[in-house]
C-alpha cells in the first residue's frame with residue numbers, strides 16, 4: 456500500500472532484500488524523477504523573468520518539498536538506496552549531454568506551458584542550464600541534502616537556506632542617542648543618488664511597446680499594429696528600458712540640482728533582456744554607462760554598488776568559494792578596472808573578491824557598499840551555502856565596530872533592499888542595524904524601481920524606530936513607470 460507523508464526521522468531503515476525490490480520497481484519511477492527535474496528547472500528559470508521589479512518571490516521549491524516527500528514515502532526508499540540514487544543522478548547530470556537533455560525538456564515544458572514565447576524559452580534555458588544544473592547537483596540533489604530532506608536527519612543533512620547567526624562583538628551597545636536635527640546654517644553636503652539605469656543597447660524608436668517578450672521597444676519586438684503608436688524617442692511607459700540618449704539627457708540635465716559632493720549609484724546597469732545576455736553584453740553596459748557618468752559628473756567621486764542585473768545569467772552571483780570560470784571574477788575584475796579612479800586600493804581589493812567595499816569619503820564618514828546579491832532569494836548559487844556568503848555581514852560588523860570606536864558615522868549603500876532578502880540574512884542585518892543605530896546615519900538602496908523606504912525598529916519593543924533605508928526610484932520606465940523629474944535621482948542633503 457502506498458505510504459504518504461514520511462516525516463523526517465520516521466522509519467527509513469530497511470534491509471537488503473527490500474532495497475533489491477526498490478531498485479527493480481524503481482525504474483519507471485526513476486523516469487518520473489527525470490521528468491520532474493526539468494519541470495522544477497523550468498519553474499526556477501521562470502522565477503527571475505517574472506520577479507523583477509515586482510515583489511514576486513520564487514518559493515516554488517518550498518511548495519514542492521511536501522509533494523516530493525510524499526512521492527518518496529510512496530517509493531519506500533531506504534537511506535543507502537536514496538544516496539546511491541542521487542549519486543547516480545548527479546553523476547549522470549554532470550555530463551554535457553544530460554545538461555542538454557534536461558535543457559531540451561525544460562524548453563519543451565516552457566513552450567508547452569506557455570511560460571514565455573518559444574524563442575525566449577529556448578534562449579533562457581540555454582543561458583541558465585549549465586549553472587543551474589551545477590548548483591542543483593551541489594545542493595538540493597546532492598545525496599546528503601536530498602536524502603536528508605526526503606528521509607530525515609538520520610540519513611543526511613538538509614541545510615538549504617538554513618538559519619545562521621553572525622556574532623556581534625562583546626563591546627556593550629552604547630545608549631541610543633535620538634537623532635538631533637542639524638543646527639540652522641550647518642554646512643550641507645549634496646549627494647546625488649542614482650539607481651536602476653537599465654540601458655537597452657537595442658532600444659528602437661517605433662517598435663512595438665507591447666510585444667509578447669518580457670522586454671519590448673527593441674529590435675526584436677516587431678512593429679505595433681496600425682492602431683497603436685510605436686515606442687517613443689526617449690522611452691515608453693511600458694515594459695521597456697531606456698536608450699542611451701535618455702541617460703545622457705538625464706545626466707546632462709543635472710546642473711541645476713548640483714553641485715554634488717559625491718554620488719551613490721546603486722546598480723542595475725543593463726537592460727531586462729535577461730533571456731539573451733552574454734558576459735560581453737554586460738561588460739559593454741558597465742563600461743559604456745560608467746564612461747557616460749564620468750563624462751557628465753567629471754571629478755565628482757561616484758560610489759557604485761553591484762545590482763542583480765550586472766551578471767548573466769541574471770541574479771547569478773556565486774560566493775567566492777566558487778572558483779574558475781563559474782566565478783564572478785569576469786565581472787568584478789571589470790568593475791575594479793572601470794571604477795578604479797573612484798575607489799581606493801583597499802576598496803578595489805574587496806570589490807574583486809566579493810563585490811563589496813568600504814571607504815572614507817571624508818573625515819568622520821565611512822561609506823559601505825554591500826553586494827546585496829548575497830542576500831537574494833533569486834541568487835540560485837546560495838542554494839549551495841547561504842550562510843553569510845563571502846563573510847560579508849561579519850565584515851560589516853567589523854567595519855561598524857571600528858567606526859563606532861573612531862566616533863565616525865556610516866552610510867550603507869546597496870542594490871536589493873534588506874526587506875527583500877532571505878530570512879536569515881535579513882534577520883542578521885536587522886540585528887546589526889539595531890546594535891549600531893548610533894553609528895549608522897543612512898541607508899540607500901534601489902531595485903524596486905519605486906520611491907519608498909523601509910523602517911527599522913528596536914528589537915525589544917518593535918515600537919521605537921531606529922533607522923530608515925531610502926529606496927530611490929529607477930531611471931528606467933520599466934514597467935510603465937514615470938521617472939521623477941529630473942529622472943531617477945534623489946538629492947540627499949546631510950550635514951558635513
Ligand SMILES: *[C@@H]1O[C@H](CO)[C@@H](O)[C@H](O)[C@H]1NC(C)=O
Nearest residue numbers: 456457458466468469529531
Ligand atoms: C515499506 O517498508 C515497510 C517497513 O520496512 C514495509 O512493511 C512495507 O511493506 C513497505 N511498503 C512497500 C509499499 O513496499
Ligand SMILES: *[C@@H]1O[C@H](CO)[C@@H](O)[C@H](O)[C@H]1NC(C)=O
Nearest residue numbers: 617618619620621879882886
Ligand atoms: C540565532 O540566535 C537566536 C537568538 O539570538 C536563536 O534563537 C537562534 O536559535 C540562533 N540560530 C542559530 C542557527 O544558531
Ligand SMILES: *[C@@H]1O[C@H](CO)[C@@H](O)[C@H](O)[C@H]1NC(C)=O
Nearest residue numbers: 585586733734767779780781
Ligand atoms: C566561461 O564561461 C562562459 C559563460 O558560460 C563561456 O562563454 C566561456 O566560453 C567559458 N570560458 C572557458 C574558458 O571555459
Ligand SMILES: *[C@@H]1O[C@H](CO)[C@@H](O)[C@H](O)[C@H]1NC(C)=O
Nearest residue numbers: 614840841842843844845846
Ligand atoms: C557554509 O559557509 C559557512 C561560512 O563560510 C561555513 O562556515 C560552513 O561550513 C559552510 N557550510 C558547508 C556545508 O559547506
Ligand SMILES: [Zn+2]
Nearest residue numbers: 508651723902
Ligand atoms: Zn532594476
Ligand SMILES: [Zn+2]
Nearest residue numbers: 723762763902
Ligand atoms: Zn534590481
